[in-house]
Amino acid sequence: MNSEFRTQGSELRIVLVLIGPTASGKTAVSLxxxxxxxxxxxxxxxxxxxxxxxxxxxxPTAAERASVPHHFIDILDPDQDYNxxxxxxxxxxxx
Numbered sequence: 001m002n003s004e005f006r007t008q009g010s011e012l013r014i015v016l017v018l019i020g021p022t023a024s025g026k027t028a029v030s031l032x033x034x035x036x037x038x039x040x041x042x043x044x045x046x047x048x049x050x051x052x053x054x055x056x057x058x059x060p061t062a063a064e065r066a067s068v069p070h071h072f073i074d075i076l077d078p079d080q081d082y083n084x085x086x087x088x089x090x091x092x093x094x095x
Contacts, residue, residue, distance in 0.1 A: 013095060023058045031060075031068055040069040042094055044087070050078045 016039070018026050034041055043049070047057045051074045059073055071094050076082055 015095060022056070027058070027060050027064060031064055034068040040071065040094070042091055043070060043072045044091075045072075048073045049082060050074070050076050050080075052078060 016033075016037075018030055018033075020026050022045075030041055033039070041060075045057065047053050048059050049072050060070060065073065072087070072090070
């Protein structure tokens with residue numbers, strides 16, 4: 001799936017969206033695709049954003065994260081609040 005996204009400066013960008021359940025192979029598809037396109041990966045997983053929550057989240061490995069820039073993985077401690085509105089603001093900044 002792809003979506004058009006217009007930045008605040010009216011620049012039009014194409015945003016590719018890869019969706020699926022945990023451990024369905026999204027990372028295996030996204031890494032070579034991002035490398036080929038020179039793209040970055042924005043994680044929208046509500047648990048991958050938290051440090052120490054590795055079991056059950058299928059986070060990309062450190063090596064995978066080093067091969068392509070990733071956003072919103074391991075940036076908060078589990079006791080920190082975060083919500084969809086904050087994600088929207090920060091996601092737009094990344095895009």
